[in-house]
Amino acid sequence: MDTTATVVKTSQIVLLEYKGIEICLFPSDKTPIHFYATCGDDVAMAKITFKNGIFDKSDIQNVLGTSPMTDKNKERFRIVVEEYLSELVRNWIDHYVYGKLPQSEKIHKSLE
Numbered sequence: 001m002d003t004t005a006t007v008v009k010t011s012q013i014v015l016l017e018y019k020g021i022e023i024c025l026f027p028s029d030k031t032p033i034h035f036y037a038t039c040g041d042d043v044a045m046a047k048i049t050f051k052n053g054i055f056d057k058s059d060i061q062n063v064l065g066t067s068p069m070t071d072k073n074k075e076r077f078r079i080v081v082e083e084y085l086s087e088l089v090r091n092w093i094d095h096y097v098y099g100k101l102p103q104s105e106k107i108h109k110s111l112e
Contacts, residue, residue: 012038015091018080018107021073023088030096035088037069037077044069046081048089055085079111 012024021039033048043066049056058081062068069077081088084107091102 012036013095013102014104015088015102016080016084016105016107018111019076021076021080023077023080023084025092025095025102027095033089033092035081035092036063037073037080039069039073041067042069042073043067044074044077046077048081048085055082058082058085076112080107083111 011028012022012026014022014024015035016023021037024036024038026036035046035048037044037046043063045061045063047059047061049059058078060074060078060081087105094100095102
């Protein structure tokens, strides 16, 4: 499923990097809580869903107007989002609510 989000890669804020995939925010695109992944020119987005304040799922989607990410990289993206959800949401809040610039972190351990 494609989304209508518009992405300008030059303005991305990288939060995490795993096996060449950068999980990031795009400052002009803030709500609802979601994250992007880029790998070269390929882009995907993870929409985060909560039920009663508890994480429910991450829905990984292609982004309209961009090169679609491979299924393997989309799965890696999903794994990183779910494994690092608390940190990603904290960074989202720090950036969009408090105006802080998050620090990028490289994941060295295998998650697969």
